[in-house]
Amino acid sequence: MIRARALRKSFGKHDVLRGIDLEVAPGEVVGLIGPNGAGKTTLMSCLLGFLTPNGGSIEIDGRANDALDVRRQSGFVPERMNFDRRATGWAFLRYMARLAGVPASEVDARSKAMLERLAISDASNRRLSQYSRGMLQRIGMCQALIHEPKYIFLDEPASGLDPNGVLLVRDLINEQKQRGAAVLLSSHQLSEVEKICDRVLFLSGGLIAREETLRHVDHIVVAITLLPGSYEDATVARIAGVSAREHVVIATVASERAIAELVRELAASGAGILDVRQHKADLESIFRGAQ
């Protein structure tokens, strides 16, 4: 279990993380989404031990996140893979495998298997400088998963990948989930997050503005257009949980009955209701609502 409590991180006077609570259970894939500057990378960096939080705590299976035991079981794919570009893919992967603690006798076999799995065997003897962005991303996945980690941190894993690569990465993440790894994934590709993740955390202004379970729960997004001047912002926000924007309240509810209840409460507060539209929630609409 990856767990962060009241995590705070500031750079000078700028508070980037302002009290993040987060849990990723074994066998769970959690997505981290949010606008630029929301603190996704900072949060990931704190969890990985690259940055020291100003407050709060991080523990992974009850141990410090920078404990060698934890790192032995951690895998990380950065958004952009950077390494000595003169190294061949094969040499790079072998080096990473050895550093990750893969037994010397298994390094070659596992490296070969990973390169085959990510469909870049043919490029293994080419230098990294000759790799495309997508190929670098694939070999980044290889190095992160070669030691079968229990805790996996992925920063934009599908970035730069062709459609085949995206499908491959999706399958790989599902495989990690099946074998019980806890996966935290940061991405701007909402449709991809939706397909992969069990749960999504919306980061905004250094806080988790919203948390959504994507599997097993059907959400309905309802857009209620209010008559201008007929309502008070605070009252609408209290009833709907979100403020009206340009006189439209976009809320997420669990059932059609809840829509009727919401409309009834708004009407009871004196708000004039001009229009009510509903549709199944996708991540994009939830994201729009959370911002």
Place this chain on the structure above:
Amino acid sequence: MNVVVILETLRRHVTNGFYIAYLALIAIVALGASNFDKPASLWPTLIGALAIICGAGVIGPEFSSGTLQLVLVKPVNRAIYLLSRVAGVVLAVWIGAGVGAVCEIVGRLAWGRAAYAGIGLTLLNAMCDAILTVALLALLGSVTRAYFNVAIYFAVRFTFGVMPLIIGMLRSSRNDLGQFLKEYRDIDKVLDIVERNLFPDVLPRFDRNWTLMVLANAAVALLLACIAFRKREVPYGAD
């Protein structure tokens, strides 16, 4: 020490075209110097420069390039990683020193000049000096990014070089600072001692005190580098 890191560091050097070209230059210079009466001329200076060039990349550029993030999630102690990187770089410099010494000996054999005596000792001292240079650059690299370490290294070295001149000029002035510098002439000695500790000249003979001084200073620099590196934050990317 982590052998995997040491070997990888060495691999990056020996597969680098510039490094190979530089070794060729050392070989040519050493062969040329083998014709001189004085053994171990010229090429030890190239070894000093090689130590600076290779030492510049010990850790600073890894902060900037993002390589470090891939490594720091692996189960490798930060201090051990840094020391292993230093060891790999020092080995790469030692290879250069070995090439210089061997080429000079081969040259002397070819020219029929039998004065080998100083070569081995100069080689030993150049190897010790390389440790100190790389250690200092590792220390500077552990608190800066990219190649700022080598810029600071040269700035400090230059400052120590011109300091006696500046102090001499200030001493001739009649203000309070001039009077102060006239009164405390030991300042020159202190600066000289610090300079000789940080940037010692490679001796052509064995001097136990010199060797101990160089190795002790390198050890202190590495200790400070490890402390700084352990605490160092390694941000990556941008939101």
